[in-house]
Amino acid sequence: MLNMIMRRLGAAVIIFFLVSILVFALILLVPGDPAVAVAGENADADRIEAIRSQLGLDDPIIVQYWNWLTDALTGDFGNSLVTGESVISGLTERLPATASLMILSVSLAVIGGVPAGLLAGLRPGSVFDRGASVLATIGLAVPSFWLALVLIMFFSLDLGWFPAVGYTPFTENPWNWFLGLTLPAITLGTAGMAEIARQTRAGVADTSRREYVQTAYANGVPEHRVVGRHILRNASIPIVTVLGLQVAGMLGGSVITETIFGIDGIGSYAVQAVSQRDFPVVQGMVLFVTIIVLIVNLLVDISYGMINPKVRSA
Amino acid sequence: MTAGLEAENAVRLPALSVRDLRVLLPDSERDIELVRGVSFEVAAGECLGLVGESGAGKSLTGYAAMGLVERSGLRLEGTVNVADVCISDLGGRRLSRIRGQRISMIFQEPSVSLNPAFRVGSQIAEVVRVHRRTSRREAWDRAIEALRLAGVPNPERRAREYPHTLSGGLKQRAMIAMAISCEPEVLIADEATTALDVTVQAQILDLLRELQDRLGMALVVITHDFGVVADICDRVAVMYAGQIIEQGDVRDVLYRPQHPYTQGLLDAVPRAFETAAVVGIAGTVPPPDALLTGCRFAPRCPYAQDECRVSEPELMATGRDAMVRCIRHSDINLPGVRRAV
């Protein structure tokens, strides 16, 4: 098990370096003089020079990358070109809001998706199965931003149950924290719920046909135990896989959801930075998000090992 | 009914009795009969072989006897009794209590029949705990005991291992251990040796015989291989196209078969591992939805005459506990086994 974790960790480190090169290369892709692009066409020469030196564009590329990477590894992602604020503190300040949103969205997706997929997978072809499949198909097609608007119209403007915008930190008022995040979590979690339901259904339907499930039945293990122990345990590998992918997808989706609901998290920070072509923030944000994804992937790999003993010894 | 009478009944009743068993695949036009009225009995301590080509319905008969077919959308008709309990009427919880406790089954593919996610011992202990009121500790000990009975060397260590670390033969022994962990009255072995190496096959057959003696079980061996039948069974029922076409004492059937199909199967014995088709008989088993009048074997039968295609023959008694489904059985003379099996 430890062996496997170490190997995965090694792979994650390699991928991190590759991503860091890609992220660094972003600024090299900017057409024309990046300093001019960042400063804007009408900026004066002093401003352009200031940006040029701040971005370190005068050094050879390798040196630029090296400086940028070593700084990044010590947690220094540079400063925002717009506000001058340190990027890392900009990100960490906004992390609680994004993390709150993610936790609620993922929980919602799992609590809704797994039971629905389980019931559908145990009775393939049943009315419930077909209904769930139709709902999942629709859930995957509905644009999150539109869903958000519809939710706001109905639950905020008409019924007034939830605030339309704004985020209250948990430490300030847990109830308002929950109220404020309910609609965003539904917005962000719906597609994930649909995808998790689909994968759970497929996994459960597949596992139910396995011979060892037959063995359990043939030896008198009652149905609830067969489902809860034998089927769910083995079907959880695809579920965990899709869960990992969904966390990454939701991190991306937070860009839209946070913007709509006025949540000052990493997603809306990213949108702001992109609009202002604030490259240090964009780069820092991408690297930061990638690290989160790599950690999630590692957790997924570890849980594979816990579910499937074959992976553990491999 | 007094307790004494009940006990007396249990002794007299066959351990497993199957009456007019039918398995139907529901279809929009008409249900397709996969097993078409099978009846047999197995007494305690007795071993019955169910033989036939693939598609004969012999495995399905075994699954049906376990009440395992309805879960896959098939319908069951007829009755299955384990001693005095009619299990074909039971469902859900009450059926679960019988399965594993009074009637068990082992399957063809040991490599996929154990759950890869759990330790071998805990899978057996689970069965014990489902049926017996024991502590975890006792169930685990019993699982180790069952593994030992099933001839697994070093059972304490093996119990802690996961299925993928075990060889095919050991996995099948673990499956057997699970099946006998609650000392059932009936054990059904569905092609239990087919997937194993030849040397391991013989060991597993010996083990089944030995366990049967020790536990006094009724044993049903489902196989396509007459060699296995000759090795272990007391009686044999030959199945073709969802029906029993010949039944009797193993020696009688081996040396004096009455049905041309049985003869064909006997001729195929040396090559049983190379091909599933019966050598010496052209053609294949008719699909279950084929509309046939007359004997279902007639199209492939070298002895078939016009009268064979008129109506489906009944199962006729030809001796004490010997039956055949062939109207020409007294006209034709079949050689039986041509060489020592």
Place this chain on the structure above:
Amino acid sequence: MTASIDSSPARAQTPGRENGEPVARGVSPRRAMLRAFVGDRLAVVALLVLITMGALALLAPVVAPYDPNAQDFSQTLQSPSREHWFGTDDLGRDLLSRMLFGARLSLGAALIAVTLGAALGVLPGFLAGYRGGTVDIGLSRLTDAIMCIPGLILSISLIAVFGPGTLQVAIAVGVAFAPRFFRVARGAALSVAAETYVKAVRAAGAGHTRTLLRHVVPNASSAVIVQASLMFGMGLLVEAGLSFLGFGAQPPAASWGALLRRGSGFMVEARYLSVIPGLVITIAVLAGNIAGDGLQRAVTNQRSSGR
């Protein structure tokens, strides 16, 4: 012993049939696939919806009742009516006409994104799958790295580089799609290259390029086409999302996402301005996904019945 009836009742099937459909014999695989797809009524309807949308987009100048950018301040924020089926926006512009012209941008951007993704991903994928070794390891690692960046995050950081605009968004989405095409193409090439006949061709002395073009590409291409069709809906969705954030077409031009963005400013007084574009996007994405799923099923069935 491989008979389905015998090995497990769970897989019990009527012999001679597959999935309840009679197995067609002597029909070319492509025909069989087409037949399977046409038999999938829902997928055909979905495809027809998409084709209709595409045709309306192409014919927008002819069919649109109004100039999409013509402002009419006597007709601002009019609810849907006989004159304006989808209503008008705050500047009195006809929403139906704007949706029709927006379809060109939305569908076009999705198409470009998928095409670009395929163009960037497929060839390296074929190469990696066919050649294996270092080429494969290098390209696969790079793909892994790109896939660790959530798609939307990758797309917006590329927009930071290229700036906003329909084409820029399409490119950004296309780049984010490329790794998926790479994986599909690699997998398909890998399995084809492992087939005996390809090995035989190679052993007979056929060159790499020839083998790749004659044998690997045609046999692996169906997987790529299926992937492309599956990605179209997602392309629409992502493009709409980025336009909604304001990174897409710049005013006065507006794709569906941009129309929704503008409409969202009038949630109190003119709900149809956000409901209608959202509904149209949903229908288009749904149609794309269903058609893609149908194509995938058709290809899988063709494969399983062809053997």
